[in-house]
Amino acid sequence: MSLISALPATDGYRKTGTGAWSSVYAVSELATATFGAVGQELARLMTALNLSPSAPNVSVDHRLASLWYQYSFKPNGWEMPSLWDAIAGDYQTADGWIRLHTNLPRHRAAALKVLEVKADRDAVSQAVRRWSASELESAIVAQGGVSAAMRSRAVWLEHPQGRAVSRDPLIGWHSPRQIKLRDRSEATAERPLAGLRVLDLTRVLAGPVSTRTLAGFGADVLRVDPPGWDEPGVIPDISLGKSCTYLDLKSPSGLEKLQELLSQADVFVHGYRPGALDALGLTRAKRDELAPNRVEVTLDAYGWQGPWAARRGFDSLVQMSAGIADAGCDWANADKPTPLPVQALDHATGYLMAAAVLSALAEAASGNAIMLGQLSLARTAELLAILGKSDTKEVIAGANPSDYSQALEESGWGSGHRLKPALTVGAAKMFWDKPAPKLGTSAPVWATAIT
Numbered sequence: 480m481s482l483i484s485a486l487p488a489t490d491g492y493r494k495t496g497t498g499a500w501s502s503v504y505a506v507s508e509l510a511t512a513t514f515g516a517v518g519q520e521l522a523r524l525m526t527a528l529n530l531s532p533s534a535p536n537v538s539v540d541h542r543l544a545s546l547w548y549q550y551s552f553k554p555n556g557w558e559m560p561s562l563w564d565a566i567a568g569d570y571q572t573a574d575g576w577i578r579l580h581t582n583l584p585r586h587r588a589a590a591l592k593v594l595e596v597k598a599d600r601d602a603v604s605q606a607v608r609r610w611s612a613s614e615l616e617s618a619i620v621a622q623g624g625v626s627a628a629m630r631s632r633a634v635w636l637e638h639p640q641g642r643a644v645s646r647d648p649l650i651g652w653h654s655p656r657q658i659k660l661r662d663r664s665e666a667t668a669e670r671p672l673a674g675l676r677v678l679d680l681t682r683v684l685a686g687p688v689s690t691r692t693l694a695g696f697g698a699d700v701l702r703v704d705p706p707g708w709d710e711p712g713v714i715p716d717i718s719l720g721k722s723c724t725y726l727d728l729k730s731p732s733g734l735e736k737l738q739e740l741l742s743q744a745d746v747f748v749h750g751y752r753p754g755a756l757d758a759l760g761l762t763r764a765k766r767d768e769l770a771p772n773r774v775e776v777t778l779d780a781y782g783w784q785g786p787w788a789a790r791r792g793f794d795s796l797v798q799m800s801a802g803i804a805d806a807g808c809d810w811a812n813a814d815k816p817t818p819l820p821v822q823a824l825d826h827a828t829g830y831l832m833a834a835a836v837l838s839a840l841a842e843a844a845s846g847n848a849i850m851l852g853q854l855s856l857a858r859t860a861e862l863l864a865i866l867g868k869s870d871t872k873e874v875i876a877g878a879n880p881s882d883y884s885q886a887l888e889e890s891g892w893g894s895g896h897r898l899k900p901a902l903t904v905g906a907a908k909m910f911w912d913k914p915a916p917k918l919g920t921s922a923p924v925w926a927t928a929i930t
């Protein structure tokens with residue numbers, strides 16, 4: 480027994496369903512393997528907690544796992560808001576391509592300030608052509624924005640950050656310590672994570688996928704965002720099963736409330752860049768003092784060592800940096816960056832984070848020491864780059880009506896249908912006790928009683 484460090488062997492779980500996303504890389508294989516990792520670690524936890532008389536069987540539906548890497552929610556007669564703002568996207572520079580990520584107002588302002596133009600796509604396009612890709616990337620990042628030049632795999636593997644990422648483990652574990660898990664009388668073979676309090680300080684897709692997964696097996700997930708924060712293009716998809724609250728961590732009362740919630744949490748998952756939590760007063764020492772028995776797993780964009788370790792980033796940018804969009808371009812014989820058909824780095828990192836949480840819980844339940852877990856989108860890209868593709872000819876192009884549950888889910892935006900679950904672990908099926916709410920709609924309290 481030890482903490483998870485790699486994808487599970489394919490004979491460790493049963494696979495049903497067929498097909499694959501059409502892609503230069505093994506996206507569907509990654510989807511199934513990361514669901515398998517969650518299943519394997521949940522099975523270990525259930526065994527360690529004596530929730531199951533024998534080791535539970537893990538079953539992954541390969542088609543549904545692939546589809547969960549896209550959108551899981553189909554609105555019923557209304558449109559999901561766009562994920563992207565009007566100027567986000569790929570632009571040609573004087574010497575190549577760059578992607579601007581401008582969904583957050585301060586990131587958009589940083590890019591426009593450097594380019595000295597208004598938020599108009601044509602004006603941005605003309606201005607970008609006057610720059611070299613790497614100089615513009617550096618200038619936008621220096622301004623507090625986010626962007627990524629398109630690099631080939633060969634260039635990335637020789638880049639100082641590419642080299643640093645290749646030295647990171649897939650899941651970095653550090654700072655061993657012994658913890659005592661809180662008894663959860665609510666936990667059963669059907670709902671093994673019932674009563675587990677998960678404090679979620681993650682945003683957009685990767686981290687939120689991990690906590691959605693834990694909620695799918697009964698965990699009480701409380702997500703905390705800065706007041707007014709919104710991500711309308713993804714929230715209906717990933718707030719499923721969670722409570723979502725706003726807390727201003729720069730105010731004394733907000734920070735105090737967060738500290739109280741942390742002291743009551745069993746699991747802390749966050750997606751703040753290295754140093755960002757410390758700047759808010761939540762240093763490691765403080766977290767250890769408040770919640771010595773917590774499991775903690777975190778992600779960043781570009782890895783945990785190297786010159787870009789603290790760089791802001793998103794899946795689509797890491798795909799540009801790490802050579803994925805360039806490899807896709809060659810593979811598709813295209814004349815522009817060709818990303819993966821889904822945001823696979825986000826989703827894979829999210830499921831691996833959930834597996835890491837479960838792994839630490841299983842170790843602790845067996846009386847073993849645990850560690851803090853660190854993952855990154857860039858390291859997940861390296862995992863994808865070496866994963867073998869199956870030779871299936873059956874292309875998954877998107878979800879069919881039969882891939883969705885019949886039941887209507889009343890999300891905070893309107894009703895819709897959710898994809899059928901892709902993972903079963905013994906008697907535990909993935910389902911969510913609550914529909915997807917809007918951000919900031921709950922009080923900053925746990926749904927489970929504090930005794």
Ligand SMILES: CC(C)(COP(=O)(O)OP(=O)(O)OC[C@H]1O[C@@H](n2cnc3c(N)ncnc32)[C@H](O)[C@@H]1OP(=O)(O)O)[C@@H](O)C(=O)NCCC(=O)NCCSC(=O)C(=O)O
Binds near residue numbers: 685705759791795
């Ligand atoms: C997600 C981010 C790009 C968001 O970028 P930023 O908003 O610019 O991040 P910062 O952490 O610097 O936060 C900006 C400021 O908000 C402050 N801040 C943050 N949270 C709070 C709360 N709750 N209350 C008050 N203030 C807050 C923080 O201290 C900073 O203050 P000042 O310092 O005073 O300004 C980054 O956090 C990041 O790279 N995270 C790691 C990777 C990641 O999770 N990526 C998204 C998932 S990937 C994905 O889903 C995708 O590809 O899409």
